[in-house]
Amino acid sequence: MASRRRRQFVAVGVVAAYVLGHVGNPARFATPERFASYNGTAPIEVSSGGRNVWRLSRRGNRTLNHAIHMAAVTQLRFRHSPGRGYYDRKIAEGKTPKEALRALKRRISDALWVAMVADSRRPAATTASSARKAGPGGQPGNDSVASAAGSHPDTPALRPSHSRTRPKATTTTRPRRTPTTSTAARTRRTA
Numbered sequence: 001m002a003s004r005r006r007r008q009f010v011a012v013g014v015v016a017a018y019v020l021g022h023v024g025n026p027a028r029f030a031t032p033e034r035f036a037s038y039n040g041t042a043p044i045e046v047s048s049g050g051r052n053v054w055r056l057s058r059r060g061n062r063t064l065n066h067a068i069h070m071a072a073v074t075q076l077r078f079r080h081s082p083g084r085g086y087y088d089r090k091i092a093e094g095k096t097p098k099e100a101l102r103a104l105k106r107r108i109s110d111a112l113w114v115a116m117v118a119d120s121r122r123p124a125a126t127t128a129s130s131a132r133k134a135g136p137g138g139q140p141g142n143d144s145v146a147s148a149a150g151s152h153p154d155t156p157a158l159r160p161s162h163s164r165t166r167p168k169a170t171t172t173t174r175p176r177r178t179p180t181t182s183t184a185a186r187t188r189r190t191a
Contacts, residue, residue: 015067019112022064026116035113040065041106056102065105068112072104083108 029035036042040060046053075083083104090100 015071018067026120032110032113036109039109041109068105068108071108
C-alpha cells in the first residue's frame with residue numbers, strides 16, 4: 001500500500017510540505033470535493049444550451065493551486081509515471097491538453113486529500129497509547145525535569161544579543177537651560 005502511494009505521488013514529495021503548510025488540519029475538509037474547491041482545482045460549469053463545458057476555476061488558494069500545478073507538470077515529464085499515463089488517457093478520450101492537465105491536477109488534489117486524511121488519523125490512534133509511556137519531555141524514557149511546559153513567558157528564548165528587537169534606550173534628560181542674559185544683550189553680541 002505504501003509503495004503504491006509513493007508511486008502515485010511522483011514529484012509531489014517536494015510539494016507536500018508546502019501543501020501541508022497551507023492546508024494545516026486536513027480535517028477541515030469533509031470531502032475531496034471541498035478540498036478541490038479550496039485549492040482551486042474544482043472546475044466550474046459554464047454550459048449554455050445543449051453544450052456542457054467545464055472551465056478552470058479562478059477561485060481558491062492560488063498559491064496552493066500553483067504547487068499542485070508544479071506537481072502535475074513534473075509528472076508529465078516522466079513518461080512512465082501514473083500521472084503521465086492518466087494525462088495520455090485523457091488526450092485519447094478527446095480532451096484538449098489543457099483540459100487533460102486540469103483533470104490531472106484534480107486527481108492529484110484528490111490523492112493529496114486521501115493521503116493527508118489517512119496520515120492525520122494514524123497518529124491520533126497511536127498518540128493515546130504512547131502517551132502513557134511518554135515521560136515529562138514527551139519522549140519515551142525521558143525522565144528529566146526539562147520540558148516544553150516548564151518554560152516561562154518572561155524568560156527570553158534568545159540572549160538579548162541575538163534578538164532582533166533592541167532594548168529601549170534609557171535616556172537621561174538634561175534640565176533646560178534658563179536664559180541668564182537679556183535679549184538686548186544677545187542682540188548686541190550678534191551685531
